[in-house]
Amino acid sequence: MRRRCRKAPSASYQLQAAIAALHAEAPRAAATDWSQILALYELLVPMADNPMAALSRAVAAAMVHGPARGLALLASLAADPRLAQHHRLAAVRAHLLEMAATAKPPSPTTA
16 A cells, blocks of 8 residues: 555545545544554655644644654644744643643642
8 A cells, every 4th residue: 555655646645535434524623533544644644744734643643542652743844934923733732731641640649
């Protein structure tokens, strides 16, 4: 598939359509096939010079591997001038930090 995608001029559109289809097929957010979506972003990002695709890959990675993985990917995206000051980068970072906070067990309170 990787070879075919590199050769076809419309491959990035096909991958984006496949990602959209996976989102649309899920009857609810919790049923989204994030592993498949991440695999498609892994194909899309190297061929498309698109910071939003890279941002979406970070979200998919967080959904599959946990928020720490997504936050690590976001750290490298913050250096991209096309994305560094974009509100979506800040929104995704905030969401992943919230996911990370809720994933941790509550700390015991000391009085």
